[in-house]
Amino acid sequence: MEGEDGVSEVVHGFAGAKFCAINEIRMIERAPAGRRLARVLSSTPLSPRATLVRFQVDGAYSYAAGQFVQVQFGAGPEAYYSFASAPDRSRPAEFELCVATFERPELTRALEAAENVTISEPLGGVPFSIDDSPLWLFGIGTGVAPLRAIIQARSNRLQGVSLIVGHKDSQNSLFHGEFEELLKQGLDYRPFVSQELGQWQFGRGRIQEEARRLLSEAAPSLAQARAVVVGNQAMVGSIAALLTSAGLTSSQIHQEGY
Structure with missing residues (x-):
């Protein structure tokens, strides 16, 4: 749907969070060995210091809450981010990351330009069941x-x-x-x-x-x-x-x- 500024808005995620959709998405043709292609679907500021970014992976992508991933925006340096969303069966190739853009202003520019993104397979994980209580x-x-x-x-x-x-x-x-x-x-x-x-x-x-x-x-x-x-x-x-x-x-x- 259209927002007040004419930019398309996507309503998705936990508690109906709202994201500002990026209209132009560029993807590279092939990821380096051991990496996966991804694209930025949406990006929205959470605070003056952090941005929530939603990605879609090229092909099936299986991860669990509590894991993290290595991400590279364009030709920039690689960085590690924990998954900020749980897997969604209706959108199995998508996930969200919380990016601390105040520490790396070049990431803000990369997100605005929807630059090419490559990611690793999911890494790490919580060593016990997250269904345990307390x-x-x-x-x-x-x-x-x-x-x-x-x-x-x-x-x-x-x-x-x-x-x-x-x-x-x-x-x-x-x-x-x-x-x-x-x-x-x-x-x-x-x-x-x-x-x-x-x-x-x-x-x-x-x-x-x-x-x-x-x-x-x-x-x-x-x-x-x-x-x-x-x-x-x-x-x-x-x-x-x-x-x-x-x-x-x-x-x-x-x-x-x-």
Whole structure:
């Protein structure tokens, strides 16, 4: 359908997210060995610092929530991104990534031009079932993206899932509207901001303190708990240390640091 500015809009994804479609898409004829061709279907800013990009792969492409992929835009450097969406059976060759464009302005230019993209096969993965409960998801910044994919994969089975996320401020609180809607379905959503100057009805500060509160609340179920922690190395290390000191083993904790 047409937006107010005359640009086609595509409504797709979790919670009916809206994307601005890119009209001209160029593809190279052949990917290098071990790589796959992909094209940018849509791109929309999530915040001043991040953009959600939807891709379509040339041919069938199978991945799981919690995995990541190596991406190369045109002739630019390769980079790794976690999948920000769960597999969709109705669109098996498509997926979303959350790209931190503020760190690499050349990516913004590449997305605007819909440049050629090559990707690897899916990499990594969570070493336990994401259907386990209780499931604790900790993330900051763009590290929230793979947690979104896990929540999508859980679909309507959100009882027992705690999502504790941290951002700089409300303007940079990624997927906040989606997650807030899922409170109605049982998601235990606990967002925090560390530098918010305006009004904010949720938590303030860093998520480490909330991790301590969660552990004290969940003491009887620690043996069954599983945790996924994604963010910068310092945050991941501190949360993992808290979980370990509370009694969780390394097999119960999946860490992704960047």
